[in-house]
Amino acid sequence: MAHLHCLPPSVEPRVSEHMPQIIDMIKQIIDSGCAYSIDGDVYFSVDKFSKYGRLSGRKLEDNRAGERVAVDSRKKNPADFALWKSAKEGEPFWGSPWGPGRPGWHIECSAMSATYLGYSFDIHGGGMDLIFPHHENEIAQSCTACENSNVSYWIHNGFVTIDSEKMSKSLGNFFTIRQVVDLYHPLALRLFLIGTHYRSPINYSDVQLEKASDRVFYVYQTLHDCEVLLSLHNNVNRKDSIPPDVKSCINKFNDEVLVSMLDDLHTPVALSALSEPLKIINDLLHTRKGKKQELRIESLAALEKTIKNLLFILGLMPTSYSEVLQQLREKALKRAKLTEDQVLQKIEERTTARMNKEYEKSDAVRKDLAAVGIALMDSPGGTSWRPAVPLAMQEQQVVAV
Template sequence: MAAEEQIEFRVYNSMTHEKEIFKPKVPGKVSMYVCGVTAYDFSHLGHARAAVSFDILFRYLKHLGYEVTYVRNFTDVDDKIIKRANETGEDPLMLSKRFCNEYDVDMSGLQCERPSTEPCVSDHIEKIIEMIQQIIKNGYAYEVDGDVFYSVTEFPSYGMLSGQRLDHNRAGERVAVDTRKRHPADFALWKKAKPDEPRWPSPWGDGRPGWHIECSAMSACYLTHNFDIHGGGIDLIFPHHENEIAQSWAANKESNVSYWMHNGHVTNNNEKMSKSLGNFFTIRQITERYHPLALRHFLITAHYRSPLNYSISQLETSSDAIYYIFQTLQDCKDALSPLLQVDTERSENLPQINEAAKDCIKKLSVEFQTKMSDDLQTPVILNGALLEALKYVNSSLKLLKKKMQKRAQLQLVQSLLETEKEVRKVLDVLGLLSSQSYDEVLQQLKGKALTRADLEEVDVLHLIEERTQARKDKDFPKSDKIRTDLAAKGIALMDVGNETIWRPCIPS
């Protein structure tokens, strides 16, 4: 369906502090730039949240029918990278390239679609130098001993995004205050090379770019000076995005971003999670014990602009939710596959879906469109009509096992197929489907549960045998203890017919 036929999409604009109707500069097309990671280590949950938040936006815009150009950069030239490379004895660019690749691995696991392009700073030095030259020519920057600084007092609207006043500002860069600056808030566009640092020739001598100029240059390179959406974490509003606005305007007075969007922090015990505070968990640390889809689910259980507090209990809940989703889809596939041998020549005679399915599908479709179009209200989707649709599928699967007339069975099959189709559509936009089969995902979820329980599957199967024997011996205290002990470790035993199976559960 074309974008213009959809319900109005509203996004929160950090510049105006209001939700606004989204109207791209070019009808039917969206240009979006999102600040990526400084690649010097494995990425943490804060990075994951930013990536997933804007992946949801990317997916939903495409769902609405837009053609989206999505640019997300890699910072591969930075003080932190150089410091880490000196510690490890690696070449800074090689170290950064390695962690760029690791980031892409993490993002793939989290079901984040690749952006249209992922530019690196080191590949755009010429563009950066050209922009700095233009800023100097326009009278907004000055050179001191091989360093180039932006003069914030020359930009009358400095602070328009963050609300920061110049007399309250500290230096807008990742280094100590430099007394050579005309104003403490002036920030580096170009840094004179120090010994044993990456360097490139420039009109001001060998050096490297400052932190902020890279995004202005690369967004202009790929999206021009006028584009629709600029995104990133809320911590980037000041100084990074504030400085981007200033230098982009200084290079080109027509520079304009229509919508500034920012995701909230991930917190740990209600304190911002970050590498500098040392209270962070890497994505790898989490996905060693939890399925990446469980982590993605957890990351969208709060609205993207709200803080999200990390907790094991929330991850357990999300893991359980993902297992429920994929078990429902697998059960539906198992039940319907043998019944789908329908004569295609008579397919037009298939009955209409039942009223319960119609109501279920309509409610899910309407809720999905209205809530996602209201600044991406993912928690409402997860906890509302989507759950109801999954419950309808499960109750209908139970009904399908009962004897019924052929016509009634066909109607129920059609109802399940159409409901499953709507569920999958929603899950796809949320990024909660997988290229792997349902069964593969379920087995992976079970494997993660065993890891958390510090058990092998053979251990669980052995305990099931012990419990089965205890029940035969009428030693019910022992059988109950085995079940209770496993439940405490996140392993649920379920008696199905004459056999006992197990599945992950929230530890009791």
């Protein structure tokens, strides 16, 4: 997860280490009159909590009991859920006022979040499939244990799908992060993931990862080139002002990023805002007109700073552009099943063919490399290569960045 630039959690609690807190919360719920004990089991009485269903929007009469598991006839209402389950043979158990047993699935989350965050906190996350019944039951438990309990924002992420089918172990259509980052850079995977709004499903495919990888390379190569040029002007007294068009671009960029992130963390829109400032940087770096523009160095410095701020916010800011660019090249070579020496040999073969005016042969070398995701770039200084989307994938849907 560190390779994906995910911040580590402050606490990773274990249920087995929080039995006293779980039992105390169940006692509080019973004392509130919203739970009852039968033969060593404790059930939450959903009829006693008038706001049950407020998160999912479901009504009790719409729930059909007995479709997934057999209904316990001892319950006062088929929708009542377990807070404590009496010990079963072969299962772990702990002592409690209701006899030996173990916690229900939902109560452990309420008890541990209350222990570390209090009864009222800002954000509670989880998958869409947890809205009902898990999070609905958490709300009921926490609110009856403490009337001031509150979660300000519920963040529910969409599923990862393959060919529009949910990725899951039971279907056997899943990949681990380790498997993916063996072939693709972790920051390419991160960009791919935040290129879709977190509440929407993400359709996993090699095509999308190839395009995310290509985009990441473009972003970091642009910023690397900019960084190199700016390092050559460290001793130049830069003016505070920048041209109106560059200032307008930066202001528009900042506004778009702010509005999109305030709109339920709409990261795809924030990422798409990168296109214009990156284009201007490349124009200033490489075009004849850009190189002659007034306040060129000041513009590049301001644009680079602006882009870096967003990359930092989105967890896409690397410690070194050159290091990540090299890693992206290595991943591309691995996907292409080539070594860099083999690519350089192909470049040499193409150069010889062009010198001999064997243009069909030189074109074939370029196409063969492009087919496996290696793009050749000619310049007055010679031919170099960079990772690219394999030819067969280039016509397919583009990642929104």
